Amino acid sequence: MKNTVSTNTVSINTVSTSTVSTDTITGTRREVRRDILGAPALRPDGADKVQGKFAFSSDIWAEHMLWGATLRSPHPYARIVSIDLSAAFDIDGVEAIITAVDVPGKKTYGLISSDQPVFASDFVRYVGEPVACVAADHPETCRRALAAINVIYEVLTPLTDPERALLPETPKIHPDGNMLRYQKIICGDQTIQGEIIVENTYELGMQDQAFLGLEAAMAFPDSGGAGVDLVIATQWIHEDQKQIAACLDLPVDKVRVTLGGVGGAFGAREDISLQVHCCLLALKTSRPIKMQYSREESFYGHVHRHPAKIWIRHHATNEGIIQRIESKMVFDGGAYASTSAAVLINGITHIQGPYKCESATVHGFAVRTNNPPCGAMRGFGVVQACFAHESQMDKLAVACGLSPVEIRLRNAMRTGDKLITGQVIESVAPVERCIRETDAIPMPVPLARDANPLELVGGSGLTSLPQNIVRGVGWGVSIKNLMYSEKFDDYATARCQLHDGIVNLKFATAEVGQGFVVLAPQIARSVLGVDEVILDPVDTRIGSAGSTSASRQTWMSGGAVDGACRLVREQLFEHVGKIHNIDPLRLVIEDTDIVDMIGDFRISVIDASTGAHFDQTFEHHHRPTEELDENGQGNCHVAFAFVAHRAVVDVDVELGLVKVIQIATAQDVGRVLNPIAAIGQVEGGIAQGLGLAVMEEIVLDNGKIRNPSFTDYLLPTTLDMPDVIAVLIEEPEPQAPLGAKGIGEPPCISVTPAIAAAIRNATGRDLPRVPIRPQDICL
């Protein structure tokens, strides 16, 4: 039965794709490029993906499988009076129905605090909260069964206003209370009043990760219900395994998780969604269960980016030097905790932006409401902070009579500067260079009077003519922490085996599209001088790799693969040294050979490893971090990356419509390990930041999502995407195992305020809220 699961095993070798196609001819010497670190290596899963052969988790199929589906709460807040399953059980083809009473182990789960029920049993706290699951022979049977389940609710008044959640008199909607976390940062002189003071309140709407590959999984029960195999699209298989096992009351090793093909993640797959449900149904029916969400269900089934309201006041000298920041930040965490506590910390610890600041008074609140739960999304709390601080920088610039570039240069932070948490920036911090390099990128050509209508705002809608359009320019610069913070040891594990010139790599790193599957072989080739690298399936039969989030996998799993390969190289050198009687310390890898640095001994890695087998496992840990103290002081973050964005937009001021024309960006990446993958991250992040700036928002009405579909939750299309001109700044990061910083998150952070600033520049409006809607501009 299990052989019908085709997970994606990737094998790469020299003759395929890139090595041959990118030959360069230099004089008479023909240099064949090897896909080592720094080369534009191509994705090993690319060929399968372009042919539709790559198995996403939704593509898995098994003999005798059943479909699973979830019944969800229609109310934002209600007490469950009764659940009657009898009519649903009577439907032909229904094999199982489960509710909270069928959860054998822990009734709740959660990444940070375990406050979210597997199934609601007493109260439902958001629209879409799971109440029951069914397994049946066809998705249509499932739908009928769900419709036949009769749940009686006593509807309660929901708490949907995060400000009201802060008030002590507001009734608690969860036994753990309505405050998910409060943290302040108090540092420096609390009495400074600047010569220049600017303040405002900024707001961000709720953004959805909107990965394209919907939640999907297949669970295979062991006979006798002793365990379960789950193939799933997720970001962190070990965390899933731990949480599922607790809910199923099974030992961890009886829950084996394998990564199914993942169609994007962006934070939305960090929390449990259908994992426990799918396993429970499989164990209950003793048959494989396939579950997959529809787009609408996906909007209800995963966490979103936190909406936030941020009041902020900057004190500066007449010259524009920032002296002190005061801020109150309120993040709406929705009904359950998810990662709200960590998102909040990221928000408050980044509120100064990439700028020096000695004094601060910051109060951060993450509150519980009856809105959909919020958690991780690319940028993780920093997106919210950045929109506020960058909007403030422009206000400061105006107040001081400086340009947006000048105000940022004057305050730009450097390595060695101290953050408002007291942490000293040890990372490479080329903030000034990011700004200057971005500034040096040529501006786009002005809008032509006779431009093709499709290039104008509104496109084929023939909405605007060139005379209706005003062009604007705006800036955004950001700082983003890398890896997990506050004492969390999010290590990564990798195993490297070398035999006959072939390397096998094993790790549990979730490939969600970011490209670790291309990076890992590059590392192995660089370290070991091999060409053929085989990646073993990603599953829980090795130690954790941590989550594919927080811009951390290149650094962490990259570090682990590098470490494992280095250990193998040591063994290889010892082996060669022993056979050829050379001190192993004299041996180095040169291309695909092992050479003696002093003598003229040379042997190919293939020959040297033929008949031998080397096998090493390595765990990479980042340096320890600390928790914040009561005043928000402590070395809570591992490292930082920086980026600048300049946006050029066309605005139809009268109708409030926007088309982004160009994004110029210079990003601090440490080192470019693969230029194709790097530019892909930059452009992709920019598209998401653009979405937040002008179109993407989950619209809530009393806790209910009004637009849970791609007709009404608008994502940028090809005609919304501007030209992107990117400079990657390479100043290798000494702390990072490969010299490279994480590059996934920074692109989507300061592009949002840059676009907002450009729209302000074109319209003269204040626009303190994103996404900026047409009516915000023109009414």
Next chain:
Amino acid sequence: MTPNTEVYQLNVNGKKCEVRDAWIGESLLYVLRERLGLPGAKGACEQGECGSCTVIMDDQAVCSCLVMAATAIDTEISTVEGLSVDGKLTDVQDAFVNEGAVQCGFCTPGLVVAVHNLLDTSPTPTDIEIKEAISGNICRCTGYGRIFEAVRSAAATRQETNK
């Protein structure tokens, strides 16, 4: 002709495929994926908004999620699985891999099909034509930059080989 919904026949990638015991409301996307073992077309919205399910029906790129499968008898359907011959990538597929147009890859099959359709009907598209032709294909990972490059490069290669 009134096909009995219990059994009907579709022509997919040049082959006749029998569909049995189907529910009448099933979309072509569902039938391809769940009944005919052709999971290349992907579903991400089931409402025509994402283009991941794009297939060619009688020389037109359409969203297979919006085609009622039982009504598609007597049409020629080609899916991403039918593009490459003997596992050799097509020019468009090659360009997608080489230019880095693929990240998670979920949008890719639909895009590859749409781009084939574009280049078959308009071999030398301008940049704006490229953008419009694939404006019904959402990609959430790439920001489209590498996808545009891939289309340009596939068009150029096709020009070269046709010379």
Next chain:
Amino acid sequence: MTVAVPTSLSDALAAIAQNPAAQIIQGGTDLMVEINFNRRKPTDVIALRRVLELREWSIAKDGSTITIGAGLPYAQMEDDEIARLVPALAQAARTVGSPQIRAAGSIGGNLGTCSPAGDALPVLSALDAIVHLRSSTGARNISVHEFMVGVKRNARAPDEIIVSVTLPIVTGWQGYAKVGVRNAMVISIASCCLAVDRTNSAIRIALGAVGPTIIRCRATEAWLTSQLDLSSVNTVSTNLLKEFGDRVAQEAKPIDDHRSTAVYRRHAVSTLAKRLLTRANTP
């Protein structure tokens, strides 16, 4: 449970006469969404995709009208000849969804769904189109104004098939414009069709997505006819333009929903109308 796929109009009419409860499907771009989202569960279906008569278009012998088959996909309405004769229709067709949607979607479906945001409908309204309906027992030709009776409601009888629409070919500028929040593939939150009929010194204005159904601005049309000589290009004064916009805004009956607000829609549709009037009078 049956799916009929007739290959001629007469077979299609016979099928619907036999089973008026059957669901008609043309391009499927509206109906399949309803089915996929579990909002509709048809038992019997009549698919018109193979009825070639419905995919034709023709010009009357005297050149005064154009008749568009109900099943003609939008992609084919961008045809040069149609664009020359009824530019507003070609423009509206071009704004519908994406290439994939335009390859399948049709006017018959736009009329069948009768959404106030349907892009072809303001054009049909502005040009006083005639909708041709057929059943196995007869034919009805009714004005599009009578056909559209409310939000997603129309005057089609259960056993009727929408066969085609006839539009007059008029001399004079005409255009369609729409507002959506995205620069492609977007449902309109306000739209406008404006058509000048030089021969009859008339102007017609219809608004989409700002009322329960398409709104024809008859009062504004009458007023404008008294202000301008519609037989030639005019210089439109700023004051006149403003008053025109205000009058259009007054005729709109927009609502607040998750896509936009009533206030914005009113503003947007008035702005579009003003722009179209300006374009109509740009030599």
